[in-house]
Amino acid sequence: MKTYDKFLDYYEEVVRGINSPLEDEVEFLKEDCIMEYNSEAKTILEVACGTGSVAKEFIKAGYEVTGLDINENMLKKAEKNIGKQNLILGDMTNFDLGKTFDVVLCNYNSICHLLTWKEWQDFFAMAHKHLNKNGILIFDINTLFEFESITRDFAQFYTFGDDVVCLEMFKKTGYFEWLIKIFSHKSGSDFELITEVVKENSFPISKIEKELKIAGFKILEKVDYHYGQVSAESERVYFIVKKS
Structure with missing residues (x-):
């Protein structure tokens, strides 16, 4: 966990x-x-x-x-x-x-x-x-109402200086899954994509x-x-x- x-x-x-x-x-x-x-x-x-x-x-x-x-x-x-x-x-x-x-x-x-x-x-x-x-x-x-609502239409973005974080949620069998995408700024127009998955349930x-x-x-x-x-x-x- x-x-x-x-x-x-x-x-x-x-x-x-x-x-x-x-x-x-x-x-x-x-x-x-x-x-x-x-x-x-x-x-x-x-x-x-x-x-x-x-x-x-x-x-x-x-x-x-x-x-x-x-x-x-x-x-x-x-x-x-x-x-x-x-x-x-x-x-x-x-x-x-x-x-x-x-x-x-x-x-x-x-x-x-x-x-x-x-x-x-x-x-x-x-x-x-x-x-x-x-x-x-x-x-x-x-x-469960909240999780079901989020999975229908949800994408949330946060900015931290030149970095951007995107959160999306998906319904899986027996649980819900957050997909976290971090667009980490390196230089100029160069970004590194870092992803992390977090599972939750209710x-x-x-x-x-x-x-x-x-x-x-x-x-x-x-x-x-x-x-x-x-x-x-x-x-x-x-x-x-x-x-x-």
């Missing part, structure tokens, strides 16, 4: 462009999720922490944050944000940190990098295992809810990407659930 290696130099800005600004994301997670449902929380485990930009903001807000990611190159970037001592190289479906946390956070639909339902089940089990009593798990998904919201209950969670709230009511046409959905 190692992803984004060639894309890493552009990752931050593209992720922010697809989702929401970092400040808005952190504000929502802190005020509307953590303060609302676990106001005494002090410790956070961020799974699939990426470059550590979200973790950095929570540390600045006074939380004790540990970041876990499977991608070594991501963690090297994250070291600059939150320090090596706060980071762990690991698989979100199979890890044992030997301690528990008040909050487990999996942001920017990172769970969608898990392609099989068994992997989603394993992640829920890991999150439950690493939460304190009454601790909360917060994660968000790209919905499942019906009702199936996720049922599995969370089986895994030992109580669902506190589901929130649409725009922080409204979840509907059949929601594109990005947050789940806030409590260990029961």
Whole structure:
């Protein structure tokens, strides 16, 4: 599940462009999720922490944050944000940190990098295992509606100086595939084409809810990407659930 290696130099800005600004994301997670449902929380485990930009903001807000990611190159970037001592190289479906946390956070639909339902089940089990009593798990998904919509007509371009990044998505059997094309400027009219493939998947919201209950969670709230009511046409959905 190692992803984004060639894309890493552009990752931050593209992720922010697809989702929401970092400040808005952190504000929502802190005020509307953590303060609302676990106001005494002090410790956070961020799974699939990426470059550590979200973790950095929570540390600045006074939380004790540990970041876990499977991608070594991501963690090297994250070291600059939150320090090596706060980071762990690991698989979100199979890890044992030997301690528990008040909050487990999996942001920017990172769970969608898990392609099989068994992997989603394993992640829920890991999150439950690493939460304190009454601790909360917060994660968000790209919905099947979102993926299906993107594959019908989607090509997004980003410019970085003289470089251009193009994102396209295709539906495959049992998953969805991002094709990332990087046109890296060399000199004059000379560009190098670099490609990278990233696979993602999602499942019906009702199936996720049922599995969370089986895994030992109580669902506190589901929130649409725009922080409204979840509907059949929601594109990005947050789940806030409590260990029961």
